[in-house]
Amino acid sequence: MVRKILRKAKLWTLKEDSILKATIKKIGIKNWRSVSQDVSKKIKIARTAKQCRDRWLNYLTKGIKISAFSEIEIKKLYKMQKIYGNRWLKMAKRLPGRTENQVKNFFYAMIRRNIRKFNKGKEESEKLKFISMDMLKNNEVRKLLLSKKGLSSAKLRQTKLSKEALSFLKSLRNDQKGTNEEITKNILSNRDIFKDLDQSEGKVEILENFDQVNSDNIKDKPSFLFPSCILPIPLGLSEYLKYEMPEVKNGEISDRLIMKSL
DNA sequence: AACCAAAGCAACCGCCGAAGG
DNA sequence: CCCTTCGGCGGTTGCTTTGGT
Numbered sequence: 001m002v003r004k005i006l007r008k009a010k011l012w013t014l015k016e017d018s019i020l021k022a023t024i025k026k027i028g029i030k031n032w033r034s035v036s037q038d039v040s041k042k043i044k045i046a047r048t049a050k051q052c053r054d055r056w057l058n059y060l061t062k063g064i065k066i067s068a069f070s071e072i073e074i075k076k077l078y079k080m081q082k083i084y085g086n087r088w089l090k091m092a093k094r095l096p097g098r099t100e101n102q103v104k105n106f107f108y109a110m111i112r113r114n115i116r117k118f119n120k121g122k123e124e125s126e127k128l129k130f131i132s133m134d135m136l137k138n139n140e141v142r143k144l145l146l147s148k149k150g151l152s153s154a155k156l157r158q159t160k161l162s163k164e165a166l167s168f169l170k171s172l173r174n175d176q177k178g179t180n181e182e183i184t185k186n187i188l189s190n191r192d193i194f195k196d197l198d199q200s201e202g203k204v205e206i207l208e209n210f211d212q213v214n215s216d217n218i219k220d221k222p223s224f225l226f227p228s229c230i231l232p233i234p235l236g237l238s239e240y241l242k243y244e245m246p247e248v249k250n251g252e253i254s255d256r257l258i259m260k261s262l
Numbered sequence: 263a264a265c266c267a268a269a270g271c272a273a274c275c276g277c278c279g280a281a282g283g
Numbered sequence: 284c285c286c287t288t289c290g291g292c293g294g295t296t297g298c299t300t301t302g303g304t
Contacts (some may be wrong), residue, residue, distance in 0.1 A: 011272070011298080032290070053290070054273065089292065104272060104293070113269070133294095 005092050012055055016043050022058060058101040063096035086133040110144045117156035140165040
């Protein structure tokens with residue numbers, strides 16, 4: 001079995017959208033499998049039932065607002081997050097015209113932005129990593145991660161967490177089976193395929209042949225196919241591992257793939 | 263003006279419970 | 284009942300746009 005480890009997003013075109021809408025008008029939204037089959041046939045691109053459903057629910061359903069969240073909505077979101085945690089759909093239902101995806105994006109984007117600002121210029125050991133939405137259960141961390149867009153980067157950069165907040169975060173981390181970093185280390189040290197790992201440089205060379213490489217993909221971002229033997233790489237790991245493109249010589253693709261830990 | 267990092271956001275996919283055979 | 288399929292939800296990724304130098 002071979003599969004892509006890095007996924008490639010395929011945007012829906014206007015034409016595809018209208019075909020999807022027409023199909024749904026005909027079949028309804030109860031049987032996504034037949035919707036998918038119908039749509040795929042007409043647009044000549046495979047769109048899974050899931051993809052069709054996502055597109056409909058997150059974008060094409062009537063009444064979805066595309067404007068940025070208003071101050072009032074943001075206030076509501078903050079309040080609701082305290083109550084609902086990560087039940088995004090529940091929150092979206094209480095904000096007319098907003099989808100679960102929008103609400104979710106809003107929080108993840110906000111948190112990611114603030115973590116970046118906070119980490120900027122800090123020692124590695126002081127850097128904050130996203131663990132889970134449970135991080136927001138600590139008021140100090142919550143205030144930091146949900147800082148409004150306008151707050152200056154400098155201010156966040158200067159912010160330090162108290163001992164209490166740090167130990168809260170530590171306990172959160174311990175609740176998990178292991179951080180991505182630990183999982184990575186584990187994989188790197190236990191799998192034969194990584195046996196040539198040079199710890200000092202943080203480089204891994206994978207010497208197996210590619211099962212298949214589509215030369216069309218080589219030019220842009222890594223979306224080529226990996227050998228099946230490295231499948232068990234957990235999601236979310238790309239933060240810690242970087243794939244480098246294989247060499248291409250005289251149109252031939254080298255069978256070497258470099259992975260670097262970041 | 264050209265580059266690059268960050269932000270914004272659409273899309274993808276795993277997990278799991280419900281449904282149905 | 285068990286097994287399989289479906290789809291709802293939540294979390295993650297990556298393409299495009301924006302903004303800073």
